[in-house]
Structure formats: C-alpha cells, structure tokens
Amino acid sequence: MRVGRQAKRTSSADQxxxxxxxxxxxxxxxxxxxxxxxxxxxxxxAAALCTxxxxxxxxxxxxxxxxxxxxxxxxxxxxxxxxxxxxAGFFSSxxxxxGEPSLLAAAQDPKVLSYRLDWLAGQTGVLLAVRLSVNxxxxxxxxxxxxxxxxxxxxxxxxxxxxxxxxKFLQLVEIAHFWSMPPRxxxxxDVRGNVYKLDASTWIFEGVRNGSYHVVFRRGPEQSPFTDxxxxxxxxxxxxxxxxxxxxxPASSINSTGVENP
Numbered sequence: 001m002r003v004g005r006q007a008k009r010t011s012s013a014d015q016x017x018x019x020x021x022x023x024x025x026x027x028x029x030x031x032x033x034x035x036x037x038x039x040x041x042x043x044x045x046a047a048a049l050c051t052x053x054x055x056x057x058x059x060x061x062x063x064x065x066x067x068x069x070x071x072x073x074x075x076x077x078x079x080x081x082x083x084x085x086x087x088a089g090f091f092s093s094x095x096x097x098x099g100e101p102s103l104l105a106a107a108q109d110p111k112v113l114s115y116r117l118d119w120l121a122g123q124t125g126v127l128l129a130v131r132l133s134v135n136x137x138x139x140x141x142x143x144x145x146x147x148x149x150x151x152x153x154x155x156x157x158x159x160x161x162x163x164x165x166x167x168k169f170l171q172l173v174e175i176a177h178f179w180s181m182p183p184r185x186x187x188x189x190d191v192r193g194n195v196y197k198l199d200a201s202t203w204i205f206e207g208v209r210n211g212s213y214h215v216v217f218r219r220g221p222e223q224s225p226f227t228d229x230x231x232x233x234x235x236x237x238x239x240x241x242x243x244x245x246x247x248x249x250p251a252s253s254i255n256s257t258g259v260e261n262p
Contacts, residue, residue: 078102083183084204084217091118091204098129098145098154103206103213110211111136115173117230118204119246122220124148128246130238138163144238161237172232176225178207181216203246205230223248 078092095102095118106112113134120127127147134140140161147154173179200220207214221227227248235245 076102077104079104079204079215080213083215085184085219087202087204087217091120094127094147095129098147100129100131100145103131103208107208107211107213112208114208115169115233116206117234117246118206119234120202121244121246122201126244128234128240128244130234130240132161132166132169132233132237134166138166140166142233142238144234144240146240146244148244157238159239165237169229169233169237172225172229173207176229178205178216178226178229179209179212179214181214181226183215183217185218185221201246203227203230221248 076092076096078095079088081088084091100116103114103116106114114132116129116131118129125148128144129146130142130144132140132142140163141158142161143156143158145154145156149155203216203218203221205216205226216226218226227246230246231248234240235242
C-alpha cells in the first residue's frame with residue numbers, strides 16, 4: 001500500500017509539471033551602436049569598432065611615470081550626461097586608465113582653476129590628455145599623457161608653467177569665448193540627408209573656475225579661436241611634438257545616401 005501511494009504521488013506530481021504552462025521570456029531590443037545615437041553607414045561603424053577595440057586595451061601599458069587610477073568599485077563621472085555626443089563612455093575609460101581626475105568633481109571646490117584637453121586623432125589613433133592646473137600664485141602645473149607608438153605605450157610628462165604663459169593662455173580662453181560656447185556643435189541640416197564624418201579627430205575641452213564646469217565637444221573642427229587656444233596649451237605650454245598636437249583638419253564626410261560631400 002505504501003508503494004502504491006508513493007507511486008500515485010509521483011504520478012500526480014508528474015502530471016502537475018506536464019500541465020504547467022511554459023514560461024515566456026521577453027527579449028529587449030538593443031538599439032544600434034552609434035556614437036551619434038543614429039544608424040551609421042556600415043563602413044564607418046566597422047571603423048569605429050576596430051579603433052575602439054585596438055585603443056582601450058593598450059592603455060594598460062605605460063612609460064615614463066606612475067599613475068593612480070580610481071579605486072576599484074568607485075564610479076567616477078567625468079562628463080555631464082549628453083554633453084559629449086555619445087563619447088562619454090569611451091573618453092571616461094581612457095581618462096580613468098590615464099589616472100586623470102574628474103574635473104566635473106573638481107568643480108565642487110570654488111578655488112580650483114583648471115583646463116584639460118581630451119583628444120582622439122581620427123587617422124593615427126593617438127590618444128591624448130593635457131591638463132593645466134593653475135596655482136594660487138598664478139603659476140601652473142601642466143600634465144600630459146599620450147598613448148601612441150608601436151607597440152602602443154603611455155608617454156607621460158609634467159612640468160611647471162610661468163605666470164606669464166598662464167596669462168597668455170587665459171587671454172586666448174577669453175578670445176575664444178570658451179565659457180559661452182555651446183557644448184555641442186550646432187550642425188547645419190543637409191537636404192540630402194544626415195552627414196557623417198568618417199575620419200574626424202575628436203576634441204573635448206574642459207574647464208573649471210569659480211566652482212563652475214564647462215565642456216566643449218567638437219569633431220573635425222576648422223581653424224578658429226577655439227582651436228588656436230587648444231593648440232597653444234598643447235604645443236606651447238605642454239611642449240608636445242607637432243606629430244601628436246591637435247591640428248584643425250575638416251574631416252571628409254558622406255551623407256546618408258552614400259554621396260561624398262565636398
């Protein structure tokens with residue numbers, strides 16, 4: 001009798017599993033991968049993926065200096081949401097690997113006066129960060145970290161800057177109207193469809209003063225007071241070689257129909 005009741009329970013359990021409705025799984029649609037948040041031509045998308053894959057792992061090596069990356073488990077916010085047109089994750093990753101601080105967080109201190117260039121060369125793949133920190137006495141310290149070469153390595157340099165050089169740079173900041181520039185470039189609509197820049201260098205320039213933070217994001221900018229200001233800090237203040245100094249060079253572009261723009 002015990003055996004029979006046991007068999008009956010087993011049969012009833014099996015029947016319950018057999019009649020239980022199957023679970024349904026819902027899949028979330030993944031949006032297309034694009035720095036601009038829209039669909040890119042397959043050629044530009046493939047190039048962007050290859051560039052990102054080749055650059056980020058290389059940031060682990062370094063040459064000429066030490067770095068102190070943020071402690072594990074700490075999330076550092078480098079840019080306000082929506083200000084760098086989809087590149088926040090990429091630039092935040094390499095700034096963290098460079099051991100660079102967040103200027104956005106530094107703005108909590110009204111005494112901080114600092115500027116930084118974050119740059120990715122569209123054709124050579126050079127990654128660069130140049131940070132100018134002005135001291136209370138008017139002098140400054142400049143730190144540059146660049147990732148380039150074969151094999152790729154970090155090249156770090158730091159030195160002091162005289163008050164006279166700092167004053168020249170701050171004058172260029174005012175001439176460029178940096179603090180009133182829109183964070184993102186105001187693009188001109190193209191009647192033939194959206195325009196995509198294929199080999200553009202990416203320029204991000206950050207500033208902190210009087211407890212305020214501002215960032216300007218540009219891709220393949222033409223020569224202007226803004227690019228003059230950036231080049232002065234990178235070449236004249238940081239003393240970088242021309243081969244890794246940002247140079248205003250309008251990128252080639254195509255529209256969504258595949259026609260190359262002049």
